[in-house]
Amino acid sequence: MKVLYFAWLRSKTGVAEELLTPPESVGTVQELIDWLIERGAGYADAFADLSLVRVAVNQEYVDFSHPVKVGDEVAMFPPVTGG
Amino acid sequence: MIRVQAEDFDPGLEMEKMAEGNHAIGGMCSFVGLVRDMDPSTGEDKAVKSMTLEHYPGMTEKQLEKIETLANERWDLDGTLIIHRYGKLNPGERIVLVVTASRHRQAAFDSCNFLMDWLKTKAPFWKLEETPDGGQWVDARESDNTATDKWGES
Numbered sequence: 001m002k003v004l005y006f007a008w009l010r011s012k013t014g015v016a017e018e019l020l021t022p023p024e025s026v027g028t029v030q031e032l033i034d035w036l037i038e039r040g041a042g043y044a045d046a047f048a049d050l051s052l053v054r055v056a057v058n059q060e061y062v063d064f065s066h067p068v069k070v071g072d073e074v075a076m077f078p079p080v081t082g083g
Numbered sequence: 084m085i086r087v088q089a090e091d092f093d094p095g096l097e098m099e100k101m102a103e104g105n106h107a108i109g110g111m112c113s114f115v116g117l118v119r120d121m122d123p124s125t126g127e128d129k130a131v132k133s134m135t136l137e138h139y140p141g142m143t144e145k146q147l148e149k150i151e152t153l154a155n156e157r158w159d160l161d162g163t164l165i166i167h168r169y170g171k172l173n174p175g176e177r178i179v180l181v182v183t184a185s186r187h188r189q190a191a192f193d194s195c196n197f198l199m200d201w202l203k204t205k206a207p208f209w210k211l212e213e214t215p216d217g218g219q220w221v222d223a224r225e226s227d228n229t230a231t232d233k234w235g236e237s
Contacts, residue, residue, distance in 0.1 A: 006139055007209035008220045056207070059142035075139060075207075079223030082136070082167060082208025083116055083179055083199060 001070060003032075005046070006077035009053065012046035021070075029055050030064040032074065052078055084163070085147040087138065089170040094180055101162045101184055108161045111184045112191035114199050120174035122214055123221060132213045136169045136178065139207035143167070150201040153236060154183070157197070158190040165198060167206065197234055204231040 004017045013036075026035050033050070036043045047053060055062055056075040068074055086092075094115050102108055122130030151163050162184035172178060181198045185191040210221040 004139070006207070007137060007211070056139075056142055059139075059145050061205075075142065077139070077207060078209065078220065080204065080207050081210045081221045081223050082138070082206045083203040 001032075001068065002073045003036075004073065004075040006075065008078055009046045009076050013042050022068075027067055027069075028064065029057070029062060029066050029068055029074070032068050033064070033076075046076075054079055084165075085144060085151055086164075086166045087140075087143050087147070088166065088168060091168070091177060092166050092180055094177070094182075097164060097166065097180060098182055101164055101182055105161055105184070107186060108184045109186045110188040110191050111162075111182060112188070112195040113180065113182045114195055115177055116179040116199075118172045118174050118176050118178060123212070124219070130214050131174060132215075133171055133173050134213070135171045135211045135218075137209045137211065138167075138169045142207050146205050146207060147202070150198060150205060153201070154194045154198050158183075158185065158194040160185050160190060160194055163194070163198070165202065167202070167208065169208065200227070200230040200234060203227045 001020050002017060003020050005013045005015060010016050022032060022035050026032050033047050037047050054077055057066055057068060058073050094113055098111055098113060102111060118134050120129050120131045147165050151165060154163055160183055164182040166180040168178055181195055183191045183194045204227050212219050212221055
């Protein structure tokens, strides 16, 4: 699974993208985030307030209950500020 | 048509190209977004030295194509163009161009407004402003969500 972080989420996790193999118990975005938080303080900080986190799976916006599986591209980022 | 690029663009030239050879077009509407120098937290002018626009390559194009399709389904348009830049930009530089062309002006006005509202809340871009206090990520505005919601699609 490829996980990408953008803007201040990247600054906090300290990584732009990483290839991860979460345990089989991780089946949703929320479970992936819970598992990431266990990986270190930077992740815990990045995901401290989920109201500020948006998620895309395979480049489509999804909510936290959306399933994630092997081979997915999962992106985590703050609310967008383009235009 | 959508374009995501680091380079600047010429709004007049882009509009000329869109109108060229299509005499069904009765009017065009354009919006150009610029880098302003106001500090968003203090409201002070001349505070932002530069802005860096980050985006999510791949998803950006996908989302822009999606909103362009939505606009074309909703209005009878003879042309749409979205150009969005990324990278480091200075105050006064152009960030975004939206152009819509139609037989009648109302469709051009409305769809241009729609595209900007949607782009603001759906296109995966993030602004980092360089201020005297260092780099600051620009916060999303609730008013932008309200502006998008008024169009009634989700």
